[in-house]
Amino acid sequence: MATILVTGGGRGLGRATAEKLAGAGHHVVLHARRAEAAEAAAAAIRAAHPDARVTPHAADLSSMASVRSLAAEVLAAHERLDAVLHIAGVMQQSAARRLTADGYEETLAVNALAPFLLTGLLMPALERAPAGRIVNVSSRRHLPGSHGAAVDLDLDDPMLEHGYQPDRAYKNSKLALLWVTYEQARRTSGRTVTANAVCPGFVPLTASDSAHGLTRLLMRTVLVRMPFAVSVGAATDSFAFMATDRSLDGVSGRFYGEQQPIESSPDAHDAARAARFWSLAEELTGFRWPA
Numbered sequence: 001m002a003t004i005l006v007t008g009g010g011r012g013l014g015r016a017t018a019e020k021l022a023g024a025g026h027h028v029v030l031h032a033r034r035a036e037a038a039e040a041a042a043a044a045i046r047a048a049h050p051d052a053r054v055t056p057h058a059a060d061l062s063s064m065a066s067v068r069s070l071a072a073e074v075l076a077a078h079e080r081l082d083a084v085l086h087i088a089g090v091m092q093q094s095a096a097r098r099l100t101a102d103g104y105e106e107t108l109a110v111n112a113l114a115p116f117l118l119t120g121l122l123m124p125a126l127e128r129a130p131a132g133r134i135v136n137v138s139s140r141r142h143l144p145g146s147h148g149a150a151v152d153l154d155l156d157d158p159m160l161e162h163g164y165q166p167d168r169a170y171k172n173s174k175l176a177l178l179w180v181t182y183e184q185a186r187r188t189s190g191r192t193v194t195a196n197a198v199c200p201g202f203v204p205l206t207a208s209d210s211a212h213g214l215t216r217l218l219m220r221t222v223l224v225r226m227p228f229a230v231s232v233g234a235a236t237d238s239f240a241f242m243a244t245d246r247s248l249d250g251v252s253g254r255f256y257g258e259q260q261p262i263e264s265s266p267d268a269h270d271a272a273r274a275a276r277f278w279s280l281a282e283e284l285t286g287f288r289w290p291a
């Protein structure tokens with residue numbers, strides 16, 4: 001059975017995925033923002049599955065120092081990781097741009113810089129597994145034409161000092177995470193570790209947790225019943241598939257939907273911009289991946 005780090009395991013799809021994987025017999029290294037949330041999730045999973053192996057860890061992924069502490073703690077506690085499943089993510093609701101302790105726009109920090117840094121630091125544990133997997137949770141919302149603000153990641157203004165909109169920040173961060181995924185796949189090519197990205201589809205039930213008022217109500221009552229809505233069960237099946245299914249052995253550099261490869265945007269395949277973002281991520285996180 002595999003040892004799998006699940007970020008965002010305190011609630012939402014991360015919490016449900018952690019339970020699914022632990023219930024199937026895998027050792028889940030469960031991350032949540034706060035220690036109490038990680039411990040409560042681990043205790044609830046153990047109560048439902050008495051044989052479950054769940055080890056809680058906490059870190060605020062908006063802070064690069066906190067990401068570094070998490071990585072050090074995980075490396076000290078777990079010799080090897082078979083998969084790192086980056087489920088934690090943020091979709092801001094307020095029109096006001098939020099900056100992190102490091103001075104970075106929060107959405108980019110949590111959704112792209114934290115997975116970049118955490119994976120980089122955890123590579124020794126992934127390399128100790130026979131076939132370590134990096135699984136980055138991106139979103140089809142990065143595709144051109146997805147509703148709302150246009151995806152528009154200006155690498156001269158990655159923190160959206162100009163033209164900030166929560167939706168744009170989210171889409172930009174998920175595009176950046178695809179760039180990171182494809183570059184990770186390139187850099188791990190010919191080695192045992194693979195890197196892929198996944199979109200769970202639109203899951204109104206968990207997405208509603210970050211929404212307010214009427215939108216929240218609409219998501220929970222109407223949108224959950226729509227044919228395009230994905231259930232929590234189907235979304236967590238997708239994540240479990242990415243982390244454990246043997247048919248993905250050796251598969252790297254792909255974007256998946258419901259257990260099938262899907263297309264990412266032409267922008268996501270722009271190697272020059274991906275390389276620029278990679279350098280920027282190295283600079284902003286202070287972490288240089290081995291070439």
Ligand SMILES: NC(=O)c1ccc[n+]([C@@H]2O[C@H](COP(=O)([O-])OP(=O)(O)OC[C@H]3O[C@@H](n4cnc5c(N)ncnc54)[C@H](OP(=O)(O)O)[C@@H]3O)[C@@H](O)[C@H]2O)c1
Binds near residue numbers: 010063137206
């Ligand atoms: N639901 C959808 O329709 C949908 C569609 C496409 C992609 N996705 C992606 O799927 C992933 C999970 O979505 P979800 O619906 O489960 O979202 P969610 O219910 O909002 O859960 C988000 C998770 O991320 C954690 N998180 C946010 N900021 C954090 C921080 N600074 N430090 C540590 N943890 C932090 C949250 O922890 P706290 O409890 O501490 O806030 C929570 O566990 C996200 O990456 C999302 O972008 C979702």
